[in-house]
Amino acid sequence: MEKIGFIIGESSSISKKEVKNFNAAQIPFILDWEEGDKLQGDNIFQKMVEADKKNIKNFAKTSQPSPFVFKKIFAKELKKFEKIIFISISSKLSGTYNSALQAKKMLEKENQKKVFIFDSLNADVAEILFIFFADKLRKEGKSVEEIIKILEDKVSKVYLIGMLGNPKWLEAGGRLGHSKATILRKMQKIGMRPILGMVSGEIKPIALKMQAKNMSMAIFKHFKSEIEKIKDYKKIKIAISHADNLKGAKELRNEIEKSFERAEIVSFNISSFVIGSHIGPGSIICAWTLQ
Numbered sequence: 001m002e003k004i005g006f007i008i009g010e011s012s013s014i015s016k017k018e019v020k021n022f023n024a025a026q027i028p029f030i031l032d033w034e035e036g037d038k039l040q041g042d043n044i045f046q047k048m049v050e051a052d053k054k055n056i057k058n059f060a061k062t063s064q065p066s067p068f069v070f071k072k073i074f075a076k077e078l079k080k081f082e083k084i085i086f087i088s089i090s091s092k093l094s095g096t097y098n099s100a101l102q103a104k105k106m107l108e109k110e111n112q113k114k115v116f117i118f119d120s121l122n123a124d125v126a127e128i129l130f131i132f133f134a135d136k137l138r139k140e141g142k143s144v145e146e147i148i149k150i151l152e153d154k155v156s157k158v159y160l161i162g163m164l165g166n167p168k169w170l171e172a173g174g175r176l177g178h179s180k181a182t183i184l185r186k187m188q189k190i191g192m193r194p195i196l197g198m199v200s201g202e203i204k205p206i207a208l209k210m211q212a213k214n215m216s217m218a219i220f221k222h223f224k225s226e227i228e229k230i231k232d233y234k235k236i237k238i239a240i241s242h243a244d245n246l247k248g249a250k251e252l253r254n255e256i257e258k259s260f261e262r263a264e265i266v267s268f269n270i271s272s273f274v275i276g277s278h279i280g281p282g283s284i285i286c287a288w289t290l291q
Contacts, residue, residue: 004138004147005081007073009065009096011089011274012127013241022135025077027070027086027096029274033060044273045244045281048169059172060277064096070103074115083114083144087130087151089274090121092201116148121201124275125239125268126160126287132237132266133289158289160198161206161222163215165243165282170203172278180205193218216251219286224259233290235262243270243283252284 006024008014019026035058041047044060051059070086077084091097100117107115120130130151137147164170164184171181184194187208195218197206209218227236238256242249249267256263270276270285279285 001082002080003082004144005077005084006131006134007077007084007086008127008131009087009089009274010272011094011096011123012087012131013124013268013270013272013275014128014131015268018128022131024131025073027065027073029065029096030063031060031273031277032063033058033277036060043244044276045270048277049281059169060273062274062277064094064099067099067102067106070100071106074103074107075111078111078114083116085116085118085134085144085147087118087120087127087134089123089127090198090201091119092121093123093203094274116144118148118151119201120158121155122158122160122198122287124160124270124272124285124287125241125266126158126198128239128266128268129158129237129287129289130154154289158287159226160285160287161219162196162279162283162285163193163219164196165215165245165280169280170278195219195222214248214251215245215282215284216248216255219284220252220255220259223256223286223288227260227288230290233262235264235291236260236288237291238263238265238286238288239268240265240287241268241270241285243276243279243281245282245284248282248284252286 009027010029035056036047039047039050041050086100088097097119104112104115120127134147167181167184187194193209194205195207196203207222240249253265
């Protein structure tokens, strides 16, 4: 039996290959979109575009896993590992963290001590950065208690920014208020590029970029301005994901690689419908942490 196992939710855009590489388990979320099965498209973003064209108002809805789903996976993983860590999407964005806590209480008392639930206060590719970091600590021989403490210290040092193709999707999913979504749309029309970021576990507008030629350059300029404030670091671990916007994600990656020699970048499609159904087609997300 191995010592420490990881569990990560479908709220992250981690690939099936990476899940396997980490010898991890993945918690399934629920997608409720009956109309989606009738729409053309190879992925949820293409279906969302099609739904918008047809003026379909019922968009995809997602639900976190139930405590019973968590309990089943916890029990299964405890047969393979002495202790397990679940890396959760921000508790301020989803009920996933609380659902996991409830499931832990449903286990036998002895097994409850073996389950550790970590609130990343983040989402999507930022969650992936945490599992990369946790895996590195595991390989260094850190105990599960040491890993959790280091991850908790890391929360304030993992950053996520992004830009929406259209704020209507975040508004429709209830993650952005109507008044803020309206303001963002007006800004985009006059050439202002609002950057969204995670602030204390919540999605908020954090900056405006003027005269950036496109979305990728707007994100890059903000990223660059943040990194240039810091002089002492060994390398930057970066994760980029996109919502059917491969061209934009590649451009962002190229700009970062040209400007920062110590950047280590991993790229993902936004395979998570949990995130994708809210941010919508064309969006780009960038998460990073300094090492």
